[in-house]
Amino acid sequence: MRVLVLEDEPVLRESLVRRLREAGYVVDAAADGIEGEYAGGELPIDVAVVDLGLPGKPGLEVIRAWRGAGRSFPILILTARDRWQEKVEALQAGADDYVTKPFQFEEVLARLQALLRRSGGWSQPVLRSGAVELDPRSQQVRVAGRQVELTAFEYRLLEYLMLRAGQVVSKAELTDKLYEQDFERDSNVIEVFVGRLRRKLDPEGRLQPIETLRGRGYRMTRE
Amino acid sequence: MAARSPSLVFRLVLALATVSVLLSGAAAFALDALFREVALAARRDVLDAQVIALIATAELGADGSLVPATIAEARLTTPGSGLYAEIRDATGASAWRSPSSAGSGLRLLAQPAAGQKLYEQVALADGTRILALSLGVSWETGRGRPATFSISAAESLEPYFAETARVRGWLLAGALGLMLALVSGLYGGLKVGLKPLARLEKEIGDVEAGRRDRLGDGWPRELAGVTQNLNALLEGERARLGRYRTTLGNLAHSLKTPIAALKTMLGAGSLDAAAVSPQVERMQSIVEHQLRRAVLAGGGSTLAAMPVRPPLVELAAALGKVYRDKPIHCELDVPTSLSYPIESGDFMELAGNLLDNACKYGGGRVLVQARPEERPQWRRPGLLLSVDDDGPGISATDRLRVLERGVRADESVAGQGIGLAATQELVHAYGGTIEIGDSRLGGATVRVKLPGR
Numbered sequence: 001m002r003v004l005v006l007e008d009e010p011v012l013r014e015s016l017v018r019r020l021r022e023a024g025y026v027v028d029a030a031a032d033g034i035e036g037e038y039a040g041g042e043l044p045i046d047v048a049v050v051d052l053g054l055p056g057k058p059g060l061e062v063i064r065a066w067r068g069a070g071r072s073f074p075i076l077i078l079t080a081r082d083r084w085q086e087k088v089e090a091l092q093a094g095a096d097d098y099v100t101k102p103f104q105f106e107e108v109l110a111r112l113q114a115l116l117r118r119s120g121g122w123s124q125p126v127l128r129s130g131a132v133e134l135d136p137r138s139q140q141v142r143v144a145g146r147q148v149e150l151t152a153f154e155y156r157l158l159e160y161l162m163l164r165a166g167q168v169v170s171k172a173e174l175t176d177k178l179y180e181q182d183f184e185r186d187s188n189v190i191e192v193f194v195g196r197l198r199r200k201l202d203p204e205g206r207l208q209p210i211e212t213l214r215g216r217g218y219r220m221t222r223e
Numbered sequence: 224m225a226a227r228s229p230s231l232v233f234r235l236v237l238a239l240a241t242v243s244v245l246l247s248g249a250a251a252f253a254l255d256a257l258f259r260e261v262a263l264a265a266r267r268d269v270l271d272a273q274v275i276a277l278i279a280t281a282e283l284g285a286d287g288s289l290v291p292a293t294i295a296e297a298r299l300t301t302p303g304s305g306l307y308a309e310i311r312d313a314t315g316a317s318a319w320r321s322p323s324s325a326g327s328g329l330r331l332l333a334q335p336a337a338g339q340k341l342y343e344q345v346a347l348a349d350g351t352r353i354l355a356l357s358l359g360v361s362w363e364t365g366r367g368r369p370a371t372f373s374i375s376a377a378e379s380l381e382p383y384f385a386e387t388a389r390v391r392g393w394l395l396a397g398a399l400g401l402m403l404a405l406v407s408g409l410y411g412g413l414k415v416g417l418k419p420l421a422r423l424e425k426e427i428g429d430v431e432a433g434r435r436d437r438l439g440d441g442w443p444r445e446l447a448g449v450t451q452n453l454n455a456l457l458e459g460e461r462a463r464l465g466r467y468r469t470t471l472g473n474l475a476h477s478l479k480t481p482i483a484a485l486k487t488m489l490g491a492g493s494l495d496a497a498a499v500s501p502q503v504e505r506m507q508s509i510v511e512h513q514l515r516r517a518v519l520a521g522g523g524s525t526l527a528a529m530p531v532r533p534p535l536v537e538l539a540a541a542l543g544k545v546y547r548d549k550p551i552h553c554e555l556d557v558p559t560s561l562s563y564p565i566e567s568g569d570f571m572e573l574a575g576n577l578l579d580n581a582c583k584y585g586g587g588r589v590l591v592q593a594r595p596e597e598r599p600q601w602r603r604p605g606l607l608l609s610v611d612d613d614g615p616g617i618s619a620t621d622r623l624r625v626l627e628r629g630v631r632a633d634e635s636v637a638g639q640g641i642g643l644a645a646t647q648e649l650v651h652a653y654g655g656t657i658e659i660g661d662s663r664l665g666g667a668t669v670r671v672k673l674p675g676r
Contacts, residue, residue: 082511084538084575085568091541098545102507118547125548 001116001160002177004048005029006036006062007078008055016049019105020112024156026180033057040066044176045073047115049108052079052090060093067094074115076108110137120163121222127162129220132201132209134162143201143209153178154197157190161210166222168213194218232413236406243405247398258390262383263354267342270356273299273376277308278360281374288318289362289372299323305379307353313371327351329377335359337371344380352380419443423450430457466652474513481505526564531593531606532557534571535578539591542582549587553578557593563606563673569649576646577610577669585612585666601675605655609670611662622659643669 003025007013013029020027028043030036033054040048040062048066052059063075074096079086082100090098096118097111113136117127127134131144139155141148150158156178161169171190194210201209211219229237273296280291289310298304299321307329308321315334328348333341337359344354355377361369419442429435437457438450481502488494532555539553563570574591581589590611595604617625625643643657646669650657655673662668 083568084571084579087575088534088537088541088571091544092537096544114548123548 001047001156001163002026002028002043002045003112004036004040004043004045006031006033006040006048006054006059007051008032008053009051016105016108020109023109024152024159025112026177031055033059033062037062037065040071040073041069044173046177047073047112047119048075049112050075050077050095052077052086060090063090063093063095074119076111076115078103078108113137116163120165122163127159127165128223129162129165130209130223131207132158132162132220134159141201143207148200150197150200153193154200157193157197158201161218161220165220168217168219170217173217231417232410235413236410239409240402240406243402247401251394251398254394255387255391259387262386266354266378266380266383267356270342270354270376270378273306273308273378274356274358274374277310277374277376278358281310281362283362283364287364287366287370288312289370289374290319294321302326305351305381307355307377309375309377311373311375315373318372329353331355331357331373331375331377333357333373333375335373337361345377347379352384353377354380354383419446427453436461470513474509477509477513478506481509526566528562528564528603529567529570530559531561531563531570531608532559534567535574535591535593538571538575538578539589542578546582546587549582551582551587551589553582553589553591555591557591561593561595561606563595564603564676565606565653565673569653573646573649573671574608574610576643577608577671580643580669581610581612581614581666585614585664588613588664590662590664596672596675598675603676605675606673607670608673609668611664611668612666613662613664614666616661616665616667617659626657626659646671 001024003020005013005016005020005027007016007029008031010031013031017027017029028039028045030039033056035056036050036054037057039045050059050063054062057065059077063077066075075094077090077095077098078101079090079098080101087098096115099108099111114125117125117136120127125135125137127136133142134140136159141150141155141158157174160174160177174190194212198210201207209220211221213219276295277291280293280295281289282292283289289312291308291310294300296306298306299308300323302323302325304323306321307324307327309317309324309329309331310319311331312318320329326348331343331345333343333355335341335357338361339359341357341359342354343357344352346352355375357373357375360372360374362372363369423438423442423446426435426438430438437454442450484502485499488498535555535557539551539555543551543553565573578589578591590609592607592609592611594607596607597604626647643659647657650671650673653673655671657669657671660668660670
């Protein structure tokens with residue numbers, strides 16, 4: 001999952017970036033509205049966190065510009081002024097949810113997860129694909145009721161596939177969304193990780209939760 | 224300060240002075256012309272009568288000349304009397320002259336045909352201007368052809384000129400006097416009439432200087448609206464100032480405790496995150512709380528009535544987006560025509576908190592109702608707003624508690640209920656009331672009553 005953070009306050013921005021990375025997200029960040037608008041228009045991001053009081057270009061205008069250009073990723077706004085008028089204005093401009101400053105990181109994370117889940121078409125908090133259950137809130141994975149321990153990267157891989165359940169996800173998309181820009185990209189690595197994930201989820205090979213479509217990518221079924 | 228515009232009194236006096244100069248000038252001119260016409264007509268009548276009298280007494284002499292047999296008019300016999308008469312024959316030669324014309328240098332030029340009347344104005348030898356009437360008469364001579372004579376009477380115009388000059392003087396003096404009277408009357412009238420404006424200026428100055436805190440009573444009808452609104456504005460500003468003072472005082476006082484705690488820790492050298500964090504949290508919640516209070520616009524008679532439905536529609540749509548996980552069904556029972564004088568941000572805040580709570584704690588069904596409230600003493604109706612949800616409701620003991628919270632900053636706790644406490648502050652700022660009850664949807668209902676005026 002790739003997150004864009006637009007926040008001008010350096011301490012807050014760096015803390016958000018660090019903690020989002022710790023939570024397994026690929027993070028892009030910008031400190032002003034103009035740079036941020038460009039990043040949101042060009043990078044393959046899944047969700048954006050936007051501070052409304054940005055230098056260069058106000059957050060509200062950045063959101064309007066993205067929506068005007070047809071960018072449909074969910075947007076979470078951060079605002080220090082928690083008047084309803086501003087919240088309503090931002091939601092009307094195209095934002096999807098808001099968090100008022102000062103905030104707990106956990107709240108931002110929970111709302112981001114909810115936005116990602118909803119944008120993947122899931123209305124329930126727990127994602128299900130066949131026998132596989134994934135709860136983004138606790139980051140726990142169960143297969144047929146049995147808890148499965150995954151590494152951070154494996155979890156992120158599964159989460160992405162499950163959020164996009166029913167769709168074919170290419171290896172290139174997975175590299176885009178699961179690696180920071182500068183990392184070396186090698187589709188073999190993805191194949192290796194998918195192989196490991198399959199063994200952990202389905203040691204006996206009876207469930208086959210991740211389908212491989214030759215030359216196109218992977219797909220999980222949407223229950 | 225920009226260049227001063229001429230005073231109202233000056234403008235009005237100037238305008239009226241111009242009009243009165245034009246009007247009284249025109250009136251004086253017309254009266255003068257009329258008087259001269261009348262006076263001249265009177266002179267002509269005198270000359271007519273004299274000529275008729277001459278004809279009546281005229282007799283044809285043996286030598287064929289025409290002379291009056293008797294002269295009844297004494298002025299014609301007195302030299303220098305100012306009334307003259309002459310009879311001339313067809314050649315224009317003088318046949319007879321009145322004794323009064325002796326030495327006057329009377330010389331008339333008009334040669335009227337028989338039956339014709341000619342007036343002429345000539346000067347005598349001494350410069351006296353006279354008006355003369357010459358009437359042509361055809362006289363039977365008894366020797367065949369009738370002879371034509373010109374019978375004239377003339378009178379000095381000097382008394383006439385003296386009279387018209389005197390009248391003109393009177394008229395001019397009258398017009399000037401009238402103008403002065405009008406202008407000074409207007410000036411005085413305006414001074415008296417505009418006195419309340421001067422009083423208003425003085426009282427506003429007094430308010431500004433702090434010598435009085437509101438404008439007095441007993442204003443003329445035209446100013447009463449302005450002074451009432453000014454007083455309402457002053458009261459609103461004073462209330463706002465009071466709120467700011469209280470807020471600042473609360474803020475300063477409530478921040479003292481955590482600051483003192485932090486200082487103590489600094490002194491003791493025990494500044495670890497676990498100890499600092501609760502103090503910072505506390506300071507944060509204090510700041511949040513006071514910020515929320517500070518932005519309240521509060522009521523005031525200067526607010527324009529705002530349509531109530533559009534912000535509710537916007538809020539319902541926005542909240543539907545935020546609470547997408549539970550399908551929110553928000554029913555608005557609000558007349559489109561309903562409006563109430565409230566600052567739009569305040570109303571959004573009030574309704575936003577109520578709707579947000581209903582969405583957050585309810586099962587998804589929300590009913591928003593708004594109605595005007597009429598009372599005989601209100602010219603403008605109050606507003607009744609209620610928000611119902613189908614959640615678990617608020618128990619009778621909790622109802623007071625959720626409203627009490629946030630009354631003082633250092634007692635406020637973030638989380639559930641803070642929205643209601645903030646709403647209550649807002650409602651109180653508008654002089655309204657808020658109450659919590661059971662909804663027929665199964666959950667809580669929050670009813671807000673805002674007063675009319």
